[in-house]
Amino acid sequence: MKKITGALLAITICSCTFITGCNKVDTEFSMNYVAGIMDASYKGEFNNYMTITKSSEEEAKTLYDTTVEYYTASIAYYCEIYTEDLSEELQNEFTEFTEDLLMKSKYTVASAESGNDSCYVRVSIKPINLLEQVEDDIKICINDFNSTLSEIGEENLQSLPEEEFKKLENDYASKVLDVLKEGSENLEYKDNIDFTIEIKSEDDVYCPVNEDDWNTIDDYVMGLF
Numbered sequence: 092m093k094k095i096t097g098a099l100l101a102i103t104i105c106s107c108t109f110i111t112g113c114n115k116v117d118t119e120f121s122m123n124y125v126a127g128i129m130d131a132s133y134k135g136e137f138n139n140y141m142t143i144t145k146s147s148e149e150e151a152k153t154l155y156d157t158t159v160e161y162y163t164a165s166i167a168y169y170c171e172i173y174t175e176d177l178s179e180e181l182q183n184e185f186t187e188f189t190e191d192l193l194m195k196s197k198y199t200v201a202s203a204e205s206g207n208d209s210c211y212v213r214v215s216i217k218p219i220n221l222l223e224q225v226e227d228d229i230k231i232c233i234n235d236f237n238s239t240l241s242e243i244g245e246e247n248l249q250s251l252p253e254e255e256f257k258k259l260e261n262d263y264a265s266k267v268l269d270v271l272k273e274g275s276e277n278l279e280y281k282d283n284i285d286f287t288i289e290i291k292s293e294d295d296v297y298c299p300v301n302e303d304d305w306n307t308i309d310d311y312v313m314g315l316f
Contacts, residue, residue, distance in 0.1 A: 118203040121210040121290045126200040128305075129214070132158040133196045133312060162313050163189040166271070169222050170229050172264045176257050181264055188268060192221065192275055196312050201285070209291035209300060218281040218314040225274040229267060236263040284311050 131140035137151035167174045197217035204211045289300040
Protein backbone atom coordinates (compact mmCIF):
# COMPACT_ATOMS: atom_id res chain seq x y z
CA MET A 92 0.00 0.00 0.00
CA LYS A 93 1.37 3.38 -1.02
CA LYS A 94 0.64 6.81 0.32
CA ILE A 95 0.02 9.72 -2.04
CA THR A 96 0.66 13.36 -1.39
CA GLY A 97 -0.55 16.32 -3.38
CA ALA A 98 1.06 19.73 -2.91
CA LEU A 99 0.24 23.07 -4.46
CA LEU A 100 1.53 26.21 -2.71
CA ALA A 101 3.06 24.15 0.10
CA ILE A 102 -0.18 22.32 0.98
CA THR A 103 0.39 18.59 1.45
CA ILE A 104 -2.43 16.10 1.89
CA CYS A 105 -1.67 12.43 2.59
CA SER A 106 -3.78 9.41 1.78
CA CYS A 107 -3.57 5.74 0.85
CA THR A 108 -4.18 3.74 -2.31
CA PHE A 109 -2.97 0.49 -3.87
CA ILE A 110 -0.19 1.24 -6.39
CA THR A 111 2.73 -0.95 -7.43
CA GLY A 112 5.82 0.21 -9.29
CA CYS A 113 5.70 2.56 -12.26
CA ASN A 114 3.97 0.30 -14.78
CA LYS A 115 1.06 1.05 -17.11
CA VAL A 116 -1.44 1.21 -14.26
CA ASP A 117 0.78 3.52 -12.31
CA THR A 118 1.22 5.78 -15.35
CA GLU A 119 -2.52 6.12 -15.73
CA PHE A 120 -2.82 6.79 -12.03
CA SER A 121 -0.13 9.48 -12.20
CA MET A 122 -2.06 11.28 -14.94
CA ASN A 123 -5.23 11.19 -12.85
CA TYR A 124 -3.24 12.34 -9.85
CA VAL A 125 -1.94 15.44 -11.65
CA ALA A 126 -5.32 16.14 -13.29
CA GLY A 127 -7.10 15.81 -9.95
CA ILE A 128 -4.80 18.34 -8.29
CA MET A 129 -5.14 20.80 -11.16
CA ASP A 130 -8.93 20.50 -11.39
CA ALA A 131 -9.27 21.00 -7.64
CA SER A 132 -6.88 23.96 -7.66
CA TYR A 133 -8.21 25.89 -10.65
CA LYS A 134 -11.77 24.76 -11.25
CA GLY A 135 -12.90 23.96 -7.73
CA GLU A 136 -13.76 20.44 -8.93
CA PHE A 137 -12.95 18.20 -5.99
CA ASN A 138 -14.36 14.74 -6.71
CA ASN A 139 -11.40 13.27 -8.59
CA TYR A 140 -8.90 14.80 -6.16
CA MET A 141 -10.78 13.49 -3.14
CA THR A 142 -11.03 10.00 -4.65
CA ILE A 143 -7.34 9.80 -5.54
CA THR A 144 -5.96 11.27 -2.32
CA LYS A 145 -8.72 10.02 -0.01
CA SER A 146 -8.90 13.55 1.33
CA SER A 147 -11.90 15.43 2.68
CA GLU A 148 -13.81 18.15 0.88
CA GLU A 149 -12.49 20.62 3.46
CA GLU A 150 -8.90 19.70 2.57
CA ALA A 151 -9.63 19.98 -1.14
CA LYS A 152 -11.27 23.37 -0.65
CA THR A 153 -8.22 24.58 1.26
CA LEU A 154 -6.13 23.73 -1.80
CA TYR A 155 -8.52 25.68 -4.03
CA ASP A 156 -8.81 28.68 -1.70
CA THR A 157 -5.03 28.96 -1.44
CA THR A 158 -4.71 28.97 -5.24
CA VAL A 159 -7.39 31.66 -5.54
CA GLU A 160 -5.66 33.73 -2.85
CA TYR A 161 -2.31 33.44 -4.65
CA TYR A 162 -3.74 34.51 -8.01
CA THR A 163 -5.73 37.37 -6.47
CA ALA A 164 -2.61 38.66 -4.72
CA SER A 165 -0.59 38.35 -7.95
CA ILE A 166 -3.16 40.33 -9.94
CA ALA A 167 -3.32 43.00 -7.25
CA TYR A 168 0.47 43.30 -7.15
CA TYR A 169 0.65 43.65 -10.94
CA CYS A 170 -2.01 46.37 -10.85
CA GLU A 171 -0.39 48.21 -7.91
CA ILE A 172 -3.32 47.57 -5.58
CA TYR A 173 -2.83 47.26 -1.83
CA THR A 174 -5.48 44.72 -0.89
CA GLU A 175 -5.19 45.40 2.85
CA ASP A 176 -6.62 48.89 2.21
CA LEU A 177 -9.62 47.64 0.26
CA SER A 178 -13.09 47.37 1.71
CA GLU A 179 -14.31 43.88 2.54
CA GLU A 180 -16.89 44.16 -0.22
CA LEU A 181 -14.25 44.99 -2.83
CA GLN A 182 -11.94 42.25 -1.58
CA ASN A 183 -14.77 39.77 -2.06
CA GLU A 184 -15.38 41.12 -5.57
CA PHE A 185 -11.73 40.53 -6.47
CA THR A 186 -11.90 37.01 -5.05
CA GLU A 187 -15.05 36.22 -7.04
CA PHE A 188 -13.42 37.64 -10.17
CA THR A 189 -10.38 35.40 -9.68
CA GLU A 190 -12.60 32.35 -9.24
CA ASP A 191 -14.42 33.16 -12.47
CA LEU A 192 -11.12 33.75 -14.27
CA LEU A 193 -9.63 30.45 -13.10
CA MET A 194 -12.68 28.63 -14.44
CA LYS A 195 -11.50 29.79 -17.87
CA SER A 196 -8.07 28.24 -17.47
CA LYS A 197 -7.08 25.81 -20.24
CA TYR A 198 -4.89 22.78 -19.69
CA THR A 199 -4.77 19.08 -20.52
CA VAL A 200 -2.88 16.25 -18.87
CA ALA A 201 -1.71 14.95 -22.21
CA SER A 202 0.43 11.88 -21.59
CA ALA A 203 2.75 10.03 -19.23
CA GLU A 204 5.81 7.86 -19.68
CA SER A 205 7.37 5.37 -17.30
CA GLY A 206 10.91 5.84 -16.11
CA ASN A 207 13.09 3.62 -13.94
CA ASP A 208 11.75 4.91 -10.65
CA SER A 209 9.22 7.54 -11.66
CA CYS A 210 6.62 8.68 -14.16
CA TYR A 211 6.90 11.70 -16.44
CA VAL A 212 3.53 13.39 -16.82
CA ARG A 213 3.21 15.93 -19.64
CA VAL A 214 0.80 18.80 -19.10
CA SER A 215 -0.27 20.98 -22.04
CA ILE A 216 -1.17 24.49 -20.90
CA LYS A 217 -2.73 27.48 -22.65
CA PRO A 218 -1.68 30.35 -20.34
CA ILE A 219 -4.17 33.10 -19.53
CA ASN A 220 -2.97 36.37 -21.05
CA LEU A 221 -5.28 38.82 -19.25
CA LEU A 222 -2.67 41.01 -17.57
CA GLU A 223 -0.80 41.67 -20.81
CA GLN A 224 -4.09 41.99 -22.66
CA VAL A 225 -5.28 44.90 -20.47
CA GLU A 226 -1.85 46.34 -19.69
CA ASP A 227 -2.43 49.66 -21.49
CA ASP A 228 -5.80 50.22 -19.79
CA ILE A 229 -4.29 49.42 -16.38
CA LYS A 230 -1.55 52.00 -17.03
CA ILE A 231 -4.26 54.58 -17.75
CA CYS A 232 -5.88 53.79 -14.40
CA ILE A 233 -2.53 54.12 -12.65
CA ASN A 234 -1.74 57.43 -14.35
CA ASP A 235 -5.18 58.82 -13.52
CA PHE A 236 -4.74 57.83 -9.87
CA ASN A 237 -1.30 59.42 -9.72
CA SER A 238 -2.70 62.59 -11.33
CA THR A 239 -5.39 62.73 -8.65
CA LEU A 240 -2.75 62.46 -5.94
CA SER A 241 -0.70 65.20 -7.61
CA GLU A 242 -3.74 67.49 -7.71
CA ILE A 243 -4.31 66.95 -4.00
CA GLY A 244 -0.68 67.79 -3.33
CA GLU A 245 1.88 66.15 -1.10
CA GLU A 246 1.24 68.48 1.83
CA ASN A 247 -2.51 67.86 1.77
CA LEU A 248 -1.97 64.14 1.39
CA GLN A 249 0.04 64.13 4.60
CA SER A 250 -2.95 65.53 6.49
CA LEU A 251 -5.60 63.59 4.58
CA PRO A 252 -7.67 61.38 6.91
CA GLU A 253 -6.92 57.69 6.48
CA GLU A 254 -10.50 56.91 5.55
CA GLU A 255 -10.44 59.43 2.70
CA PHE A 256 -7.18 58.04 1.34
CA LYS A 257 -8.55 54.51 1.49
CA LYS A 258 -11.57 55.72 -0.42
CA LEU A 259 -9.27 57.00 -3.17
CA GLU A 260 -7.54 53.61 -3.29
CA ASN A 261 -10.86 51.78 -3.38
CA ASP A 262 -12.06 53.96 -6.24
CA TYR A 263 -8.87 53.17 -8.13
CA ALA A 264 -9.13 49.43 -7.41
CA SER A 265 -12.76 49.42 -8.52
CA LYS A 266 -11.82 50.97 -11.87
CA VAL A 267 -9.05 48.41 -12.32
CA LEU A 268 -11.49 45.61 -11.56
CA ASP A 269 -13.84 46.94 -14.23
CA VAL A 270 -10.97 46.83 -16.72
CA LEU A 271 -10.10 43.26 -15.72
CA LYS A 272 -13.70 42.11 -15.98
CA GLU A 273 -14.10 43.66 -19.42
CA GLY A 274 -10.89 42.01 -20.61
CA SER A 275 -11.94 38.62 -19.25
CA GLU A 276 -15.13 38.72 -21.32
CA ASN A 277 -12.97 38.37 -24.44
CA LEU A 278 -10.10 36.57 -22.81
CA GLU A 279 -6.91 35.99 -24.77
CA TYR A 280 -4.41 33.21 -24.21
CA LYS A 281 -0.67 32.92 -24.74
CA ASP A 282 0.97 30.31 -26.94
CA ASN A 283 0.67 26.73 -25.73
CA ILE A 284 3.27 25.46 -23.27
CA ASP A 285 4.11 21.79 -22.61
CA PHE A 286 5.49 21.07 -19.17
CA THR A 287 6.62 17.73 -17.78
CA ILE A 288 6.32 16.96 -14.09
CA GLU A 289 8.13 13.93 -12.71
CA ILE A 290 6.20 11.87 -10.14
CA LYS A 291 8.01 9.35 -7.95
CA SER A 292 7.49 7.14 -4.93
CA GLU A 293 9.74 7.91 -2.00
CA ASP A 294 9.44 6.26 1.39
CA ASP A 295 6.02 4.94 0.39
CA VAL A 296 4.86 8.47 -0.50
CA TYR A 297 3.87 9.51 -4.00
CA CYS A 298 5.05 13.03 -4.78
CA PRO A 299 6.68 15.15 -7.49
CA VAL A 300 10.46 14.95 -7.67
CA ASN A 301 10.55 18.75 -7.52
CA GLU A 302 7.80 20.35 -5.38
CA ASP A 303 8.48 23.69 -7.13
CA ASP A 304 6.97 22.18 -10.28
CA TRP A 305 3.50 22.82 -8.84
CA ASN A 306 4.28 26.52 -8.55
CA THR A 307 5.66 26.53 -12.09
CA ILE A 308 2.44 24.95 -13.37
CA ASP A 309 0.47 27.57 -11.40
CA ASP A 310 2.35 30.42 -13.03
CA TYR A 311 2.00 28.94 -16.52
CA VAL A 312 -1.76 28.44 -16.15
CA MET A 313 -2.20 31.96 -14.77
CA GLY A 314 0.16 33.60 -17.26
CA LEU A 315 2.48 34.85 -14.51
CA PHE A 316 5.83 34.49 -16.27
